[in-house]
Amino acid sequence: MKKNNILILSAGRRVELVQNFQTEAARFSDGIQVLATDLNPRMSPACHAADGAFSVPPIAAANYIDNIFDLARQQGIGLIIPTIDTELQKLADARSRFEEAGIHIVVSDSELVALCRDKRATAGLFERCGIATPEIYGRENLTFPCFAKPYDGSRSIGAKYIHTAEDLSYDLLKDPKTIFCQYIDITNKFTEFTVDLYYDRSGRLKCAVPRERLEVRSGEVSKGATRRNGLYTLLAGKMAHLEGARGCITAQFFYNGSTLYGIEINPRFGGGFPLTYAAGGNYPGWLISEYLYGGAIPFFDQWENNLIMLRYDAKVLVHE
Known part of the structure; x- marks a missing residue:
């Protein structure tokens, strides 16, 4: 089977991204299909926009990579596009396995x-x-105002502006995933x-x-x-x-x-x-x-x- 189809993972609401790939795939006049995955494709707008959609296990599941690999082989996938942070490490670690099968995951190296x-x-x-980057403060040496966020967060989830010490909660201070950074005031130039x-x-x-x-x-x-x-x-x-x-x-x-x-x-x-x-x-x-x-x-x-x-x-x- 010719491997020239494209698979967009965790498509969710990324309708425009699917459509962008469809527009470009059509320029190659090679019958390239743009397929998508999601935990629940029926409730994913991007999956409805794709040329085909498939349900896959949660990213945290032990069989997530195996499921993607089998799906890619069955559907003639040559190019896989990840879209969310939580799947990147698993895909990067498995990239060589896919490459050996002629399937390219566009993901950076594991490191x-x-x-x-x-x-x-x-x-x-x-x-x-x-x-340069904003300074990261130690918990015993905070400077206010500062900005708190999870060190592995995304989409601003868990991010919080801390104006004074009175705004600092015990739970936030003791959360091992929270880092405290120099606050950059975007209202000041x-x-x-x-x-x-x-x-x-x-x-x-x-x-x-x-x-x-x-x-x-x-x-x-x-x-x-x-x-x-x-x-x-x-x-x-x-x-x-x-x-x-x-x-x-x-x-x-x-x-x-x-x-x-x-x-x-x-x-x-x-x-x-x-x-x-x-x-x-x-x-x-x-x-x-x-x-x-x-x-x-x-x-x-x-x-x-x-x-x-x-x-x-x-x-x-x-x-x-």
């Missing part, structure tokens, strides 16, 4: 995924790139950016699209704008190579025109990626070209500047 999942280690990763970076199979940067976070809802950008500014120039140099990186890497920064702080790195597609795609960052097409057809991806910087995205809720109707 890089582990560094990105632990925000304490991510600070060291930024440092190696020559990028700093702007928050998410940057979608595309790395080829050798960890070389091929595209970087900074997105200003104009409005955020539940940790995901709801209003954003592409910005070609000093941040773009800095990252094109400082992050030109990232050992073990593969595909779309989503990183967050605070920048004020002169000072740059790296906040976190998520080695996967971010929720605001449709803006990057609309601006010309054709990551889905490049992944298909690179992994399914052995194409070489040139550096691309002709994406549209100052393109604004205003997101809204839409519906998918499922008839009985």
